[in-house]
Amino acid sequence: MIRGETIENLIEIKGARHAYQTASGPLPVLDGLEVAVPAGTFAAVVGPSGCGKSTLTKLVAGLMKPDEGEVWLHGEPVTGPRKTVGMAFQNPVLLEWRTILENVILPLEIVAPKMSGKDRIARAMELLEMVGLSGFENKRPSELSGGMRQRASLCRSIVHKPEVLILDEPFGALDAFTREDLWQTMRDLRAAEPFTAVLITHDLRESVFLGDQVIVLSGRPARTQYVMDVDLPADRTLDVLFTKQAADMLHILRDQIKIAQGRDVEGQA
């Protein structure tokens, strides 16, 4: 993308409001959600627990509609599921009866039924190699470690070259070191693949390392409370997290989370 060109927002959520119907009456989860993600960028969404972050992923995926407000993908309002979306969750949800390779191919069976078996395998193997799973393609998911399963899940989420990648805390259940490994894998995938991503996370360091912008949601019902542009180089390494610049960003985000949780922040209003 040429600098100075008007950047198109690939994902846009405007004034979304939503309430779930529960036995004890409506439970508002979203109240004025504003999200704009330019094409090819990575938006990290953070916020207190239970603030409606997963609802946001369902809106973008077209799995549900907001009561009010609009969701746009690529200049079109979202009316339902579309083949140009990829999803990965905290639970890798691999199919136990398929090998790793067959698991990665699954979306192609739905999205590209006419693609030849050979092409599917080539595409899947390309991704498996990128995430370091070469040689494991014929294993069953139960034979792999948690980190490896999550790598396979990431491959599956982008195998059909989606425009939009939705990541709902995909690294949340991993240990700290494995998680950092996967951040770097994600960074490399981003450089190689064309998707625009929304990452839901509870980890501020993760949001700064992977995001081009970090969106802080308020406590439930969620509105967009704060948006931070992450002004770090695209080919960042983990070392960047130890710079003053990153520390300042993390500090601001931390304060914003406290506000979102409804607590006072020392030295600020």
Next chain:
Amino acid sequence: MLRKIATPVLAVLIFLGLWEMLVWANGWPNYKMASPSDLPPAFWKYKELFLVMGWQTLWRTVVGLFLAVVVGTLIGMIIGFSKLARDALYPLLVGFNAIPKATLVPVISLIFIGQHDFNTILMAFMISFFPIAVSVGIGLSTLEPEYRDILRALGASRFTIFRKIALPKTLPEFFGALKVSATLAFIGTNLVEIVSPHGRGLGALFKSGETNGDYPLMFAVLIALAFLGIVLYYAVIFLERVFAGWADREGR
């Protein structure tokens, strides 16, 4: 492999030995309790009857079980996918299953007079579909939403999601229930053959042994039934290995 066969065979031999000793030590006559050594002569004497009757019992049980698989899976799908159907059907299913099936033998014998094959198959079906329906229903209704969402987000149809995810994921539960149902189906077949005898099946042979005071024959029928039950059970195990072998994590 050798050990896999030798272990159960040895267990059976030990069981027969203890049985023989029990009868011998108590000095029971064979009209009180037949001993294993009484059985081979009984089998030999009626060997043709055992083959004919055993086949009658086996095929009717297998057909009944097959119906139970088809209908049980259908009911399971309905209660698995629809909460409304679940709420509506569960009391009916549980109530029906709680009825002792022996009481139904005269009922169906009256409804379908003379249709012995049909009655027997119907009973085998009625007694064995319940575990299949319940386990398929539970398997489908407890499918984690993420499993559905990975395909639903791509616009896959409900049928595609069922075929690619829900159905294979439910197979281990299905086969678990099928093992229970396979042995139950024999009970159904024999209920009709014994309570409403019509000269066919191992149940009828048992009844004639009782009538004639041929006690070794009665015990031999029981052993033959146990044998058929084991055969059908291992047939199910074989199918399970073929279709749901991935769920077996032995040795991992």
